[in-house]
Amino acid sequence: MTKPISKYPVPKLEELPEDIRGRMLEVQQKAGFIPNVFLTLAHRPEEFRAFFAYHDALMLRNSGLSKAEREMIVVATSARNQCPYCVIAHGAVLRIYAKDPQIADQVAIHHGKADLTPRQKAMLDFACKLARTPEAVTPADHETLRAHGFSEEDIWDIGAITGLFALSNRMAHLIEMRANDEFYLMGRVPPPPK
């Protein structure tokens, strides 16, 4: 398909700074393709580096939240922001981390009615409130999370992931970032034998 993946120019791999091209080849190695978020954000290398540094700091760190839970936050808040790229791409990642082919669709439609634990629902209630009406978050919301067993550092993680994808959703809407075809089926069926 030849639909544009961004409103903005998309740099060619060979034109990119070494570190950025390296990162792309690494993810291509692992995933089998380069997610369009890499290609499209590379239009601005400095912002690219800052974005992925922030991303890795939050999504790869040791945390009281599992990797699947972190992706749930991305999917739930991006769905409330109606961001096609982030829901489709991170929905795929969530299916894989959770090893559950149904969870991403459920979370995207309505996390409160998804097959989640009460703890996870509380986490996503908080994240969606912070995502859509940040001014409405109160100390009582922190206490609700504490009552579900989240530590203060876990709450930072929930909030910061929500914040980072508040940025990411806005960039994706701004540049009309298109999701790769590969994401739609990832985690829904067993991967093809290598």
Next chain:
Amino acid sequence: MTKPISKYPVPKLEELPEDIRGRMLEVQQKAGFIPNVFLTLAHRPEEFRAFFAYHDALMLRNSGLSKAEREMIVVATSARNQCPYCVIAHGAVLRIYAKDPQIADQVAIHHGKADLTPRQKAMLDFACKLARTPEAVTPADHETLRAHGFSEEDIWDIGAITGLFALSNRMAHLIEMRANDEFYLMGRVPPPPK
């Protein structure tokens, strides 16, 4: 005053990694104090570095937007998100860059009724829409900006600054970041003679 500046632990300068402490001392040199956003976000050094790298990439780059215009975006969108730190701190910066003691209050209350050019109002209409209802931005909104003389790269700047402060506002709400007393009067009266 001894009101806490964050819900989270605030590291001491001497405990911080060299690069982060250096950055703080530099800003202190220039401004006369360390804005609390530096002290409070330093609780997580990696995220600190990514945040300020993103910030500098956007706020210091050559752009079709003046520095005052970039601060207007921060003040207007942070006001819609009701973020005390960002409105007070960036309101001060806006007053200084714009050399106008009234502009920040006007923009925070209602940018549509502020003493701005039609071009600036269009810029802030776009930013506030992206800030509060990112899903509602359409290609027609880009065209409106183009008709006001903004280039595609300028529009990226408007959107990305809005996105970065979408993140920043959420962090500030999350950790209950408190604005330094110094900001309230900055740019309202002539600075004291040195």
Next chain:
Amino acid sequence: MTKPISKYPVPKLEELPEDIRGRMLEVQQKAGFIPNVFLTLAHRPEEFRAFFAYHDALMLRNSGLSKAEREMIVVATSARNQCPYCVIAHGAVLRIYAKDPQIADQVAIHHGKADLTPRQKAMLDFACKLARTPEAVTPADHETLRAHGFSEEDIWDIGAITGLFALSNRMAHLIEMRANDEFYLMGRVPPPPK
């Protein structure tokens, strides 16, 4: 899986009136399984008959709207109402009618950013407005649809399908209707050989 498919009692096939059981066996024959909407609404046979009579009158009639377009209306408005059953089940039907494995996810997330024609986007703009704020629909909205080539009868179809699923979404939320596992993958991969 043994998760309940309704908050209310679900009648057994053998307990059901002949006409209702017949309908279920027919759909089972065709689809390979009985969608839960049949099983769960059968708790009230008279309402069941009225609902499906309405459904068939709208979804099976000759119309200026293709069957895929009618399902788009269901998916888009049900997504705005965050109705898990209707988005998942009708998303599957949409994929099959449209012969497009991506369309349902795109429409559910944001029909304005989906791979649709301007005519289809106008149709879904109207449907979503009627779904969420029916009081806001004006004669000008009808004229917009006419300008896209919709006849008055087509507009009735758009409105009535939106209305029927306004009812359906509310019933599904009310009884916590659960989507069958089969829907998640339908229309995403070629059907297994029979």
Next chain:
Amino acid sequence: MTKPISKYPVPKLEELPEDIRGRMLEVQQKAGFIPNVFLTLAHRPEEFRAFFAYHDALMLRNSGLSKAEREMIVVATSARNQCPYCVIAHGAVLRIYAKDPQIADQVAIHHGKADLTPRQKAMLDFACKLARTPEAVTPADHETLRAHGFSEEDIWDIGAITGLFALSNRMAHLIEMRANDEFYLMGRVPPPPK
């Protein structure tokens, strides 16, 4: 008055299928006039039959809700949807069933401030929430109704009536259905002697 009662063609009684004409003559016998919902929806006989079958199944069944209570649901939710036909016509029916000339106006304006029992207010709180934000209904809302003495079947009735008039309000807005003059005064003054 000769104001149109629908944007769509209104069939003449003599052109209508026997069963539909029969139904109209029956209601005319009883009420003294044919409510416009019959005349206007008859433009599509199959949908007409389904709509009134659904209506009768809910509004005429034995229920834990009185007929007046069922009409309250119609009036309250139709008022939130700002539907002229349904508020005016069902307001009349509510006045008659409740034998109270003030109740319909009160419920249409603000059910929470009407002369109702706490049980009735809880019923209408639930109905209005389901009517306007169906995604927001939670199991806790069901429990609130149970605490007011509603059975599970009563709750189905509340929800289904709300759902049916979600459909009805949208049809009435779509076709600009006009209320009969007769409704305005019904139930406000003693009926004229026959």
Next chain:
Amino acid sequence: MTKPISKYPVPKLEELPEDIRGRMLEVQQKAGFIPNVFLTLAHRPEEFRAFFAYHDALMLRNSGLSKAEREMIVVATSARNQCPYCVIAHGAVLRIYAKDPQIADQVAIHHGKADLTPRQKAMLDFACKLARTPEAVTPADHETLRAHGFSEEDIWDIGAITGLFALSNRMAHLIEMRANDEFYLMGRVPPPPK
């Protein structure tokens, strides 16, 4: 009926200052009863005087708006604020001034679908926008009114009446002001012969 007409103490006529009692007797003479807004606001005589001075200045002055049009503004904006007292009492006055038994119900439900001229609908669009989201009114809204033939002074009247009833609706909600029984039927049937 002995339902309370206010949450606050209601002064007895004989306890009231002369000017306030005089005003009440005058209205009683004319209307046949004392509207509860007089009795209930008299709890605070100074505010009573200011309120009715404002009321008279706007509702009795020579204006490009007819008295019926001024009452339409009250009914439409009070309905959006869901204020029982103001909708019921001013609905009665509107029926009488407009000599139209249907107009008040229509305006209260949805002014955009009422039997009004385009000029009147534009007036009420402006009033309802100012009533619910005053910050959203722009110079373009003034121009729309000018194009419908309203003078600048007429626009002041529209805005000021909207403003005064913004105050009045809030007072009525605050004190749970109850409408007199007499209002419900006023203007719906010919007045009884004297």
Next chain:
Amino acid sequence: MTKPISKYPVPKLEELPEDIRGRMLEVQQKAGFIPNVFLTLAHRPEEFRAFFAYHDALMLRNSGLSKAEREMIVVATSARNQCPYCVIAHGAVLRIYAKDPQIADQVAIHHGKADLTPRQKAMLDFACKLARTPEAVTPADHETLRAHGFSEEDIWDIGAITGLFALSNRMAHLIEMRANDEFYLMGRVPPPPK
């Protein structure tokens, strides 16, 4: 600066009725300048008199609310209504009454995060709810205020001040009332020696 202070004609002092001119000279004596609300509303002397009579009745009376608390209500609700004149002018008055140079900015941005007592936050929660969604105020909200020690008369004061500035904000938006330059700095720095 020669920016207009109103969309409407502003009368000259010498053209004004004696009582109105007198009031203006009195305030000028005290404040050093005539706030624009006096000059601009004087376009309609009768409404001017009613407005300031109402204002004085509420703002000067003996009340359980301090003068600073009354101004907080004005600032908080006017900020939610995004009214430049009222936020800037009453922000100045609030700073002076509260002898606190930071409080007005904090309250305007987000009263829930301002340096206030829980009692004051409860007062402003109530006021902002009444200001923006008056229909949502319930008896439970009164009870919350009572639990914070407010008397019934205090609650009337809170509600009536909110109501008066609901009117005032709408007038200021309507006529594009501009704040005097003097307000921006009042209460932020010690007054100049006389």
